[in-house]
Amino acid sequence: MSRRLRIEEQRARQLKDEMQEEDDKIKLQQERIFGPVIWRRFQNGIKIQDLQxxxxxxxxxxxLECYLKEDILFRNTKIVEDEVSQKSFAERVLFKMHDRASIVAIDEANENRVVGVLILTPVQKCDWGRVYSRTMIVEGKSYTSITNFLNYINRKVDIFEQYQCDTYLRYYLLCIRPEYRGKGLGYQCMLVGLDVARHLKIPISMGIFNNFKMQKIARKIGIDQILYEYSYVKWSDKNGELKFCDPGPGNYTCNIQAGFVPPPPEPDPVPVTKKATKEKVTRxxxxKAKAKKKATS
Structure with a gap:
């Protein structure tokens, strides 16, 4: 091989390496730009981030594994026995997730397992009442029954009129794996929902909360105004039979609750370290010290 050919090959390899390095930099920048925002990270290895x-x-x-079996509305309508309803509901949730406002809890210490999710939906006044809110076809007996109930509840309150706003953030669904409950993870997800609202510059948050525990958490974080309250014993079919005959202990009503998104909490004050003050020495x-030193020498 001639010397000139070796030089050309060396230049080609160098150019290839430079292009690869540039591609790696661009890829890293894209990952930073489109990567998830980490909202919280806890000592037990769980983090809360944007849902990608x-x-x-x-x-x-x-x-489908946890929420359908335990939620009051889904459990009482036996949706676990209705595959058509499950599919229709899954499509609706998937549609909501594309709003890119939802958050997810991940256990980093357990192979990045998804352990919780909070589905959040920004609702704008300009889209309210349009075909936009009804683009998803509801199928299945169970899910149709649920949506009829929720639509009846939702029509009782006009959030835009009540708070004189153009946009609000709806808490649509919260689900935590059973083995991760009792540790405040649901409460932390609800708090992060307020961070999302502040990030999106949405002044109002609301939700249709169908059990006492969720209603209590909502009040605790500031979604504390009950705009409408509907008792489960009032909802029956054409034959007068209750549709939600087993809401569970303490769960008597389904509430629409809303509230203003509070400002972010102030950071903890920086601890002030006291400087060591030197003791003043008189003449x-x-x-005396000089005389003592002279006497000992």
């Missing part, structure tokens, strides 16, 4: 598209499938599986003390 790559996790949509895991979130749907979590909801008399200096003379």
């Amino acid at each position: 598209k790559i996790l949509f499938s895991d979130v749907i599986n979590l909801i 008399a003390d200096k003379r």
Whole structure:
């Protein structure tokens, strides 16, 4: 091989390496730009971050596995026995997740397992009442029954009129894996929902909360105004039979609650370290020390 050919090959390899390095830099920048925002990170290895598209499938599986069996509305309508309703509901949740406002809890210490999700939906006044809010076709007997009830509740209050706002953030669904409950993770997710609202510059948050625990958490974080309250014993079919005959202990009503998004909490004050003050030495003390030193020498 000639010397000139070796030089050309060396230049080609160098150019290839430079291009690869540039591609790596661009890829890293894209990951930083489109990567998830980490809202909270806890000492037990769990973090709360933005819900990315790559996790949509895991979130749907979590909801179908846990939420449908325990939520009052879904449990009482026996949706676990209605595959058509499950599919229709999963499509609705997937549609909501594309708003890119939802958050997810991940256990980093357990192979980044999805352990919780909070579906959040920004609702704008300009879209309210349009076909936009009804683009998803509801199928299945169970899910149709649920949506009829929720639509009846939702029509009782006009959030835009009540708070004189153009946009509000709706808490649509909260689901935590059973083995991760009792540790305040649901409460932390609800708090992060307020951070999302502040980030999106949305002044009002609201939700249709159908059990006492969720109603209590909502009041605790500032979604404390009950705009409408509906008792489960009033909702019956054409034959007069209760549709939600087993809401569970303490769960008597389904509430629409809302509130102003509070300003972010002030950071903890920086601890002030006291500087060590030198003890003032008088001339008399200096003379005594000098005399003592002279006597010992």
